[in-house]
Amino acid sequence: MIQDIQPMHLYNEYRPVPPDEDSYALYYEDHTVLVKKTEEGIIFPRFREIARLNEEIYEDYIYLFSVDEERYYLVQEINREPLSDFTMENTEIFRYADPQYQAFAGITGYQLRNWYRNHKFCGRCGKMMKRDEKERMLYCEDCRNMEFPKICPAVIIGVTDGNRILMSKYAGRTYKKYALLAGFTEIGETVEQTVAREVMEEVGLKVKNIRYYKSQPWAFTDTLLMGFYCDLDGEDKITLDREELALAEWFEREEIPVEPSRDSLTNEMIIKFKNGEV
Structure with a gap:
């Protein structure tokens, strides 16, 4: 099944360490994802590949998870014009794309991206939600409402x-x-x-x-x-x-x-x- 990526392992603990230039940047628009398609399979952009015209991504990012030693981050607004080798592909590509660990990382990142996008504002009082620093949780400073990823x-x-x-x-x-x-x-x-x-x-x-x-x-x-x-x-x-x-x-x-x-x-x-x- 799609999650069977052994001997590799998905580490989903929330560890909001800053990205480096070799970290993966996952970027989504609606039901599409930014990838490069090669004979070996799909490749996500690394921070160094999009930083030249997107310097703010080192400030505006969300830590997602790691697969073995590789770290994955969500980036939410980028200029992708210089990324000529990368295209926006429907997320259905993750059903069959290789390598399988990247497909699983891509669809798991998409799930988290949707959760963050759908919980920008507090469902109780309407104020802007903030990201917690210790766990994957959003909270409202005004009414203390807390939201965790939906399963x-x-x-x-x-x-x-x-x-x-x-x-x-x-x-x-x-x-x-x-x-x-x-x-x-x-x-x-x-x-x-x-x-x-x-x-x-x-x-x-x-x-x-x-x-x-x-x-x-x-x-x-x-x-x-x-x-x-x-x-x-x-x-x-x-x-x-x-x-x-x-x-x-x-x-x-x-x-x-x-x-x-x-x-x-x-x-x-x-x-x-x-x-x-x-």
Whole structure:
């Protein structure tokens, strides 16, 4: 999956040390990121490459994280005219770009960038928020409101019935490939209850033997995904929620029309079942 960058390691502790000229500068605009595309993969600009016309970046930056010894920082406004080798690319590039550790760094930086952008002002009193010096937290000097990065728990659900698994396609989304059922955990419920509720809401089926498989940070949607397999309990007739799904259907292992990819927990769970490992 996208976060599997071993033997390298993401150090997400908040250590707001100043950047040096070799530090990576992550720059985003809307849903795009500044990168150079090469035969070996994507490359982020280093501070030395953009400092000539952007001297203020050594004063206006946000420390993000490190991957091994490499430090990554968010820069928010730059003149990118002299960076002819760099282009703004859609953040979807991180689903497949190499090297994988840079893709994971890029999408994790994008998640943090969105959090900082969306919390400039206090949600309680409207005053400007300030960055804390010791931890990754924003606070309001006026009303003492504190904000931490948002992580939303959600479930990925592999509903199985013997040699069959239930797969679906989303309604009204650009992503058109087969996926598993999924949904966000609501206030007051366990993740196991989320599994049962989402299956009932989306396809009208009951499930049993709910069992945890694995988790994945999914920075594209500020989500911590938790994968579960469960067994059909009773009738297999599907009642489709057409606001959420375009279709849902049962597939025998041998007929699953999905090939392995490296990015998602959903794909890994489908392929595990397809290969008879579940």
